Amino acid sequence: MHAHAAPLALPAVRFARVVRHFGAVRAVDGVDLSIAPGEFFAMLGPSGSGKTTCLRLIAGFEQPDDGHIEIFGETVEGLPPYRRAVNTVFQDYALFPHLSVGENVAYGLRVRGVGRAERERLAREALSLVKLAGMETRRPAQLSGGQRQRVALARALVVRPKVLLLDEPLGALDLKLREEMQSELKGLQRALGLTFVFVTHDQSEALSMADRVAVFNEGRIVQVGPPEEVYEQPATRFVARFVGSANVLEAREAQALGGPARPCSLRPEKILLLAPGAPVPEGAAVVDARVTDISYQGPVRRISARTGQGLALTAAVPATAAGVMAGADIRFAVPAGAVRAMEGEQ
Amino acid sequence: MTRAPLSLKIAALGGLAFLHVPLLFILLYCFTTEEKSYAFPPPGFTLKWFGVVWGRADIWAAVGLSLKVASIATLLALVLGTLAAGALARARFFGREPISLLFVLPIALPGIVTGIALRQAFGLMEIPFSVWTIVLGHATFCIVVVYNNAVARLRRLSPSLIEASMDLGADAFQTFRLVILPNIGTALLAGGMLAFALSFDEVIVTTFTAGQQSTLPIWMLSELIRPRQRPVTNVVAVLVILVTFLPILAAYYLTRHGEAVAGSGK
Numbered sequence: 001m002h003a004h005a006a007p008l009a010l011p012a013v014r015f016a017r018v019v020r021h022f023g024a025v026r027a028v029d030g031v032d033l034s035i036a037p038g039e040f041f042a043m044l045g046p047s048g049s050g051k052t053t054c055l056r057l058i059a060g061f062e063q064p065d066d067g068h069i070e071i072f073g074e075t076v077e078g079l080p081p082y083r084r085a086v087n088t089v090f091q092d093y094a095l096f097p098h099l100s101v102g103e104n105v106a107y108g109l110r111v112r113g114v115g116r117a118e119r120e121r122l123a124r125e126a127l128s129l130v131k132l133a134g135m136e137t138r139r140p141a142q143l144s145g146g147q148r149q150r151v152a153l154a155r156a157l158v159v160r161p162k163v164l165l166l167d168e169p170l171g172a173l174d175l176k177l178r179e180e181m182q183s184e185l186k187g188l189q190r191a192l193g194l195t196f197v198f199v200t201h202d203q204s205e206a207l208s209m210a211d212r213v214a215v216f217n218e219g220r221i222v223q224v225g226p227p228e229e230v231y232e233q234p235a236t237r238f239v240a241r242f243v244g245s246a247n248v249l250e251a252r253e254a255q256a257l258g259g260p261a262r263p264c265s266l267r268p269e270k271i272l273l274l275a276p277g278a279p280v281p282e283g284a285a286v287v288d289a290r291v292t293d294i295s296y297q298g299p300v301r302r303i304s305a306r307t308g309q310g311l312a313l314t315a316a317v318p319a320t321a322a323g324v325m326a327g328a329d330i331r332f333a334v335p336a337g338a339v340r341a342m343e344g345e346q
Numbered sequence: 347m348t349r350a351p352l353s354l355k356i357a358a359l360g361g362l363a364f365l366h367v368p369l370l371f372i373l374l375y376c377f378t379t380e381e382k383s384y385a386f387p388p389p390g391f392t393l394k395w396f397g398v399v400w401g402r403a404d405i406w407a408a409v410g411l412s413l414k415v416a417s418i419a420t421l422l423a424l425v426l427g428t429l430a431a432g433a434l435a436r437a438r439f440f441g442r443e444p445i446s447l448l449f450v451l452p453i454a455l456p457g458i459v460t461g462i463a464l465r466q467a468f469g470l471m472e473i474p475f476s477v478w479t480i481v482l483g484h485a486t487f488c489i490v491v492v493y494n495n496a497v498a499r500l501r502r503l504s505p506s507l508i509e510a511s512m513d514l515g516a517d518a519f520q521t522f523r524l525v526i527l528p529n530i531g532t533a534l535l536a537g538g539m540l541a542f543a544l545s546f547d548e549v550i551v552t553t554f555t556a557g558q559q560s561t562l563p564i565w566m567l568s569e570l571i572r573p574r575q576r577p578v579t580n581v582v583a584v585l586v587i588l589v590t591f592l593p594i595l596a597a598y599y600l601t602r603h604g605e606a607v608a609g610s611g612k
Contacts, residue, residue: 059509059513061512061513080512081509081512082512082513082516082517086513087513087514090509091506092506094509096507096510096511097507097529098528108515110524111511111514111515111516111517111520111524112515156513159514159515
């Protein structure tokens with residue numbers, strides 16, 4: 001760490017024009033990134049977008065071909081994973097099958113030369129932190145998926161990393177467990193005040209857990225910001241479609257719906273379905289369309305419709321709304337301000 | 347489940363009998379009183395051949411040489427085979443496939459080719475025959491057995507285990523000792539035992555690399571020509587069966603939950 005740098009100003013992780021290619025594929029193609037200490041940071045993107053490679057670059061499993069990476073001000077290019085103060089919770093958990101749960105958790109302490117009694121005590125502490133007290137003697141194979149993940153978490157936390165990396169942490173869990181772990185991870189991160197960086201392809205996971213979300217596409221970050229901002233103000237067509245499948249409108253279409261004359265996004269849940277003869281809300285644009293498809297999704301119904309001008313729109317309306325049939329003529333209202341310009345598009 | 351027809355059962359039993367009844371005859375003639383030929387039924391039974399074997403120094407010299415060669419070749423194979431497997435199991439580099447083929451070739455190559463090649467090489471380099479020339483000859487196929495076992499196990503080992511170990515602060519050596527070795531241990535044990543058994547009864551390569559020395563199989567081969575004390579060979583053969591069969595059996599039990607023991611065909 002540089003002695004002259006002010007500790008508070010140091011980002012936990014900083015990428016400057018980082019490039020990593022595999023053969024001809026530019027997996028990471030000039031990524032700039034700054035993650036603040038104590039931040040819960042999500043890297044969101046489809047598979048092959050470079051998010052996992054970025055995580056591996058932080059962990060040290062990959063080395064950048066170009067650019068610069070710092071962890072708390074320390075340059076880490078060329079440093080092997082075992083010399084970095086970051087730890088990883090792997091997607092497949094990577095628990096050592098030949099060791100007990102307790103030995104798994106104590107592994108990092110063991111290779112650091114911590115004495116047996118001390119490391120057993122710390123391992124017990126870490127296991128109770130993830131609510132697995134008393135499981136020390138079990139084998140990983142005897143645990144459920146959710147328990148294995150907690151062990152992986154305890155094993156990474158026990159060596160007190162400065163940054164915790166999580167690779168698709170909830171990917172292998174079922175829905176109920178996933179929701180439980182979401183709030184638990186968030187609580188743990190807050191309680192420990194640690195920097196968490198996690199990779200996911202699930203936008204709802206990123207939005208619900210992260211302080212900030214970086215959306216990846218084709219090896220680049222296309223937008224970074226708090227979840228609300230990324231969701232409400234997608235910067236590009238890709239973000240609009242990938243995060244919450246928004247309607248993407250060309251300049252002319254946006255203008256017709258009361259928006260600015262440039263490419264815009266329109267969230268399906270902002271669109272109102274007007275009952276026949278109902279009054280038009282003040283300032284809203286009205287558009288007539290014919291229903292092409294309906295899908296029921298529990299709390300909402302997604303209505304796909306096409307206007308006379310050929311514009312395809314998807315609206316998410318409360319499922320309680322009166323039954324609309326495919327082929328029916330309906331009227332949508334688009335409230336003022338719902339059509340948002342995409343800053344990253346011309 | 348369908349039951350096999352009677353004819354198939356008889357054929358299967360016949361096959362097994364064809365394989366194993368000769369072994370019983372070897373055992374039977376350990377105890378015969380007739381020393382010049384194998385007459386059936388044996389004219390009488392005696393235990394004296396065990397005493398004769400006990401008293402013959404040439405047998406014990408051959409047994410000692412065989413054990414020495416097999417142990418050293420196995421040890422060499424364990425070290426080199428594991429290293430080679432570690433290098434070739436996951437790495438992707440130009441020439442990887444040819445190199446792994448070259449590695450397993452000695453076991454596919456007829457022993458007589460390996461033998462001649464080694465003998466000529468030793469001759470060219472003016473290396474005198476010794477225990478070490480036999481060890482080198484045996485190591486050519488022992489390494490393959492260990493390599494095959496280790497590489498199969500390494501490929502099944504999740505690569506993230508090694509990354510997790512490094513991530514938690516272990517360097518390459520600690521990772522090998524604490525994660526890789528415990529996970530491929532049984533494969534190495536099985537490979538090592540097979541290598542030992544293969545080396546212990548090897549004849550062809552040994553013939554070309556031994557010079558005047560006699561390993562146990564070579565001694566038995568030379569003993570067949572002599573007309574006297576024939577049952578002595580049988581007693582030694584039974585000993586060899588025990589020495590080679592026990593490790594193979596142990597290897598089978600240790601790895602039956604894992605993959606097939608590759609390379610056991612030699």
